[in-house]
Amino acid sequence: xxxxxxxxxxxxxxxxxxxxxxxxxxxxxxxxxxxxxxxxxxxxxxxxxxxxxxxxxxxxxxxxxxxxxxxxxxxxxxxxxxxxxxxxxxxxxxxxxxxxxxxxxxxxxxxxxxxxxxxxxxxxxxxxxxxxxxxxxxxxxxxxxxxxxxxxxxxxxxxxxxxxxxxxxxxxxxxxxxxxxxxxxxxxxxxxxxxxxxxxxxxxxxxxxxxxxxxxxxxxxxxxxxxxxxxxxxxxxxxxxxxxxxxxxxxxxxxxxxxxxxxxx
Numbered sequence: 001x002x003x004x005x006x007x008x009x010x011x012x013x014x015x016x017x018x019x020x021x022x023x024x025x026x027x028x029x030x031x032x033x034x035x036x037x038x039x040x041x042x043x044x045x046x047x048x049x050x051x052x053x054x055x056x057x058x059x060x061x062x063x064x065x066x067x068x069x070x071x072x073x074x075x076x077x078x079x080x081x082x083x084x085x086x087x088x089x090x091x092x093x094x095x096x097x098x099x100x101x102x103x104x105x106x107x108x109x110x111x112x113x114x115x116x117x118x119x120x121x122x123x124x125x126x127x128x129x130x131x132x133x134x135x136x137x138x139x140x141x142x143x144x145x146x147x148x149x150x151x152x153x154x155x156x157x158x159x160x161x162x163x164x165x166x167x168x169x170x171x172x173x174x175x176x177x178x179x180x181x182x183x184x185x186x187x188x189x190x191x192x193x194x195x196x197x198x199x200x201x202x203x204x205x206x207x208x209x210x211x212x213x214x215x216x217x218x219x220x221x222x223x224x225x226x227x228x229x230x231x232x233x234x235x236x237x238x239x240x241x242x243x244x245x246x247x248x249x250x251x252x253x254x255x256x257x258x259x260x261x262x263x264x265x
Contacts, residue, residue, distance in 0.1 A: 005176060012116045012171050013040030018160060019047065019081055019088075021136060022127040026052030030060025030069065031157035032125075037065035039168040045073040045122075047081045082139050083191030086119030087112065087230075090132055090140035091159055105144050105163050109170035110181070112142075115230075116171065117183035123163050128156045138220065139190060141227045188236040196236045196243075197223060203243040206250050 001009070018036050023029050029052050033044050046052075057069050075081040082088055089112060115121055124140060126132035137143055146154060146162055154162070174180040188196075201219055204210045210218055231239070 001172075005172075008175050009168070009172050010040040012175070013168060014042045015116050015119065016041050016121040016123060016167060017043035017045055017085070018164070019045045019078075019122045019124045020156070020160075021047045021078060021125065021132065023048065023052065023125075023156060024128050025156075026054075026056035027060050028128065028156040028160075029072075030057040030065075032160040033057065033061040033065040033068040033072075035157070035161045035164050036068055037061075039164040041123075041164060042068075043071075043073065044068045045075065045081050047075050047078045049076065078136055078139065079190070079194055082122055082124075083189060083194075084120055085122040085190050086187040087115045088122045088124055088140045088142075088190065089163070090124040090137050090143045091126070091163065092131055092137060092143055092145055093154070103142075103144060104147050105166040106170075108142050108144050109166055112167065113170055113174055114181045114184040115187075118186040119184065120189075123160070123167070125156060125160060138223055139194075141230075184230060185232060187230045188233040192233055192236050193227070193231070196231075196240050197226075199240045199243040203246045206247055 018032055036044055051074055058066055061069050
């Protein structure tokens with residue numbers, strides 16, 4: 001790879017980060033850092049109660065990726081860790097009643113490439129024993145499953161390596177063949193989106209659209225729909241403004257209607 005192409009790939013990959021939720025083994029974090037360094041990803045984020053042993057992480061990261069361990073970002077809550085990101089790709093090996101059909105990493109990279117120019121991308125991984133929960137997957141714009149022949153449980157470090165390679169390969173191919181897709185506009189980040197979803201849920205509950213037994217179903221559908229659209233910050237503010245007006249209207253009633261009915265005279 002020539003220097004110019006390498007710099008361009010590194011620039012695009014630099015918008016991506018690896019986010020690991022509650023990893024159980026420091027070795028996997030170190031291996032993930034090594035993969036990130038090899039693929040041009042410049043940030044590693046952990047969401048966990050306690051930090052893994054630093055020396056163990058460094059041993060697997062090697063000197064090449066030591067800087068990622070030294071600058072590792074640590075959060076207690078996933079919502080805080082993902083707040084700055086505009087697009088999140090989650091990984092899951094489980095297929096259940098509440099989980100929709102997902103595509104392989106390679107199938108999804110075409111949708112991620114346009115995001116890399118103007119948005120920060122998070123590759124999200126769950127712990128070794130259970131993967132990401134439904135509650136954690138709700139932050140994702142997309143969910144992917146790494147295809148296997150039979151036994152679907154991959155080592156965490158292996159899963160990180162596969163996804164990072166697929167992203168790197170897609171970026172390299174698109175740039176080297178001059179077929180990089182048109183850049184997607186800068187989107188509202190997850191912090192803005194989560195505040196909006198909270199507002200939407202409150203408004204829909206207030207007007208009676210959401211019923212307790214159906215809340216999860218409808219909010220999952222709403223999250224999926226609005227997440228795929230890729231809302232801009234301005235559009236998020238508009239939706240929140242509508243929600244605020246609905247809530248205000250519910251609290252204060254309709255002044256024009258009240259006056260016509262002789263209420264409040």
